[in-house]
Amino acid sequence: MLTDTAIRRLKLRESRYLTLDGNGLYLLVCPNGRKIWTVRYWIDKKLHQLRIGDYPMMGLAEARAERDEIKNDARYEKKVAAPMGLTFGEFAREWYEKRKRPKLSKSAQALYDLRFRYLDPLMARPLTGITREEIVDTLHKLSEQHPAETVRRTGGIVSMVMGYALATKKIPYDPSSQLGLELPIHVSKPMPAATHAPEIGVLMCALESIDSLVLRSAIQLIAYTFVRSGEACLARWDEIDLKEGLWSVPAEHTKTKLDHLVPLSRQAVAILDTLRRRFGGKGHIFPSRNRGKLVIPSTLSREMVKLQSLPREARPVPTVVHGFRATASTVLNEHQWNRDVIEAQLGHFERNKSRRAYNRAEYLPVRIPMMQWYADYLDSLRDGRSEPEMPDL
CATH class of the missing domain: 3.30.160.390 (Integrase, DNA-binding domain)
Incomplete structure (x- = not known):
């Protein structure tokens, strides 16, 4: 055995x-x-x-x-x-490797891998035996724990796979035709986030309770830098300059498909230096427990959910990983940092390349002290100290 x-x-x-x-x-x-x-x-x-x-x-x-x-x-x-015969999972993987994967960025590949996991109840079923009822039932069960947009996009993968199966004469008809008519309607809602000082302080304390060094470090780094979770999960050591305190996120890892420069506070540098000494400074920064794989955004999300099981006095308000961006935007705007500087640090760049290059060069001297002030502010709320003074720029 x-x-x-x-x-x-x-x-x-x-x-x-x-x-x-x-x-x-x-x-x-x-x-x-x-x-x-x-x-x-x-x-x-x-x-x-x-x-x-x-x-x-x-x-x-x-x-x-x-x-x-x-x-x-x-x-x-x-x-x-x-x-025995071709299963949905085997055909879906074949379609993905030949038709889809070569065109996707690494972050998009990670999302597809995650959505294939959501379809696990269908993966072992014969391709020719899957019914519409099975597909709809799988997606409705998924909607019990995930947003409607996630369900819709996962259903879209099923439709693409089945459409390709029909085109290649693997199935006589497409059971996923007009699948969207039976899926939940997507209603956009704000991401749950801590936006008030007491809430932020409790949240930063709660992060210290995460057992895994890798997961705790990843979420804390996101809190201090407010990068997107996909950018953090895909981060490599060759993107990091600890001496200069700068993180150069390559375009293929960003949502905007544009390079992004992130100043690193002393707190962020300390987190990364601990990981470097523990795991070495080569390859990806956040390795998964599964050898050869990386931590993925959904793993970080699960850690945030686990914080809700802490004792009431230590329990933070419900927060998602993406919510750290809303926290940063709210705090920095309330303290009257330049809005253009904040937007640049959030990665909301100008689409005009020459204008974007100009903004990046002009705002960096302001973004560096802003990021250090913000990290000090988070620590002051965590430790119950007075907030740091605004730098004299």
Whole structure:
């Protein structure tokens, strides 16, 4: 039988291979590092198999429980009896690698990978057997925990995959046609954020309670720099100049597709220096616990949700990672920093390239002291001290 330690030590090969756990449960190890739980059966002298999820999203105990339920519960009889063939997950990955991935930035690739996880209930289903009801049910369950826009975009991926399957004659009809008519309507709402001084102080204290050094450091760095979470998760050491206190975010990591320069406060430099000494100063700054992978924005979001389980006196107002940008904008505007400087630091650049270059050069001398003042302000609220004086510019 497998153990988590044994699974982590499985070596990659040039071709994929199965390793047995027991009683029909296997782990399919792919050359790209992906590990897929697979349940295999012999029915009427024919081999059938069902892929039930990816490791480590589906843990060892959960995979065994799913195997037992599939084998013992009559509700799965029809699913188990389905003949081996191309699954939705296999075809979706094929479509993604050939048609979509080459055109996407790294941050966009991370979003697609996340949305494929949202579609996990469909991944092991035969491509030709998926019904409209299954698709709608999967997306409606997703809407119970995620915004309507996330559901809509995830449904869009299903539609693109099915459309490609229809075009290549893999399916006789498209069960996702006009899927948007049955999905929740997107209503834009402000991101939950701490915008009042007492709330910000409690939030900054709460961040200290995050156990993981990597996750705590990532969220604190975002708090001090108010970059987008995708920019932080994709950050590399070659973007950072600790001596000069500057972070050069490349265009391919930004939402605007423009280079972005972030002055680093002493607090931000200290966070990065701790990580450098712990993990070395090469490659990505925020490695995931899964070797070879990175921390993703949804992982940071889950850590923010966990803060709501703190004791009442230490519990911050509900806040999302993106909310740190609203916090910074509110505080800096209330303290009458130049609005153009604030917008430049938020990455809201002019689209005109020559104007943007001019703004970047002109505002940097102001953005550097502004970012240090803001970091000192956050610390003063966390520690219950008087707020720092405004610099004399």
